[in-house]
Amino acid sequence: MRSGIWSLRRKLFVALLVMMTFLPLVVYLYSREQGRQEAAQRLTAHVERSVSRALEIKSQLEPVIEKSAPDSAEVRKAMQDLVGSDGTLAYLQLADSATRVVNSTSGAPKREKVPLEVVPPAAPEVVRALQGTGEASRPEYVMGVRLSKTERGHLLVGMSTRVLDEQLRQFQEPWRWSSVQITVICVAILAVFSAYIVLLHERTRGLAAQLHEESRLVYVGTLAASIAHEVRNPLSSMKMNVQMIERKLAELADPAQADYFRGKVERIKGEIERLEDSVNHFLAFSRPAPLEARPSRLADVVDSVLELLQPQCQAKGVQLVRRHARDLPPVALDPRQFVQAIQNLVLNALQALGRGGTITVSTEATPGGVAVSVADNGPGIPKEVQQHIFEVFFTTREGGTGLGLNIVSRIVEEHHGKLSVESEPGKGATFRIELPRAAPPPDPDERA
DSSP states (O other): OHHHHHHHHHHHHHHHHHHHHHHHHHHHHHHHHHHHHHHHHHHHHHHHHHHHHHHHHHHHHHHHHHHSOTTSHHHHHHHHHHHHTOTTEEEEEEEOTTOBEEEEOTTOOOOSBOOTTOOOOOHHHHHHHHHOOSGGGSOEEEEEEESSSSOEEEEEEEEOOHHHHHHHHHHHHHHHHHHHHHHHHHHHHHHHHHHHHHHHHHHHHHHHHHHHHHHHHHHHHHHHHHHHHHHHHHHHHHHHHHHHHHHHHTTOSOHHHHHHHHHHHHHHHHHHHHHHHHHHHHHHHHSOOOOOOEEEOHHHHHHHHHHHHHHHHHHTTOEEEEEEOSSOOOEEEOHHHHHHHHHHHHHHHHHHHOSSOEEEEEEEEETTEEEEEEEEOSSOOOHHHHTTTTSTTOOSSTTOOSOHHHHHHHHHHHTTOEEEEEEOTTSOEEEEEEEEBOOOOOOHHHHO
């Protein structure tokens, strides 16, 4: 499945790479074609404006020629003024009936005769003029003109490409710039996508390694849970036999010998209880039971735990204090699981105290429900350790499993509660569980 997904990603990457490679070329060809079409339209319009302007100049120039001689200064000045007022024309030349040049404006080529075969240029000729340099590259054409009432001459019109060249350059510049922009954007997108593919590849490898490790841990956890379950039964049997031995020790005639064996039995009993707690923690962690919450009184649940742990506290000289607020609202609890959470917190405090000290368990109402706190006056928890104490397998106690507080955190989370800790070195620690108020039962009238 993963190989198929990776193959699909690789094909998508290749397709995107090809698309990114050809997209700038497509944009360039499209922009060039658009430029050609726009240039053709502008060239045609330019030639039409030039011819139209030349006809106007012809009609304005003929009266001046008839009034003055064709080679006079007045005619040259009139021709120069007419050319200078229009950007489509570059120069004018006036020729007689024998095609001899008799008058010219500035910028006109120096020659003796004008070519009669010259007609208004087509678009390719104007393009060559735009691409060429020098006077000879300018397109030109010849029109008939009246020199007098009886004589006909020729007017050679030279077209100006300067304005047209500037227009085409301004038109083509955005297209060239757009091609560059699109190319840069495509390269950037390709780079980002390549980095994303590399990231996905690395993440896939990491997820595969994590999945393999999790599968191994699940197998090990299942095996260990089976072993723990098998160990719990012999521990219960050993505990029952130790209790029987304790009762028999009272029948020994020698008190000193009885005390000696009683100490050994107490040590064995303590080790059995420690192993039993470890097995219970591990089983609770590996096979959590489904939550079966129902409205309960928090004080009753807490008291049931404290009654069970009172003998252990007395054996270590620890005073167990309970403080319950009155009229606490009911909360939705799974008593079986929540008993385990309170028991783990009290045992954690008992282990932190060693011998002597005080453990205070209190309940109180909160704006959203109720809270229970387990406080001790032991050595406290360092700041750098507090952020790790709820992590699985984290422990600072030699021989600890690192599962007790993690199980408490899971149980509180399943009850939609909040677990917090406050502690200062040398001033003890306080674990606080806040639980939401139980939803009121449905009204029988509304249900009906």
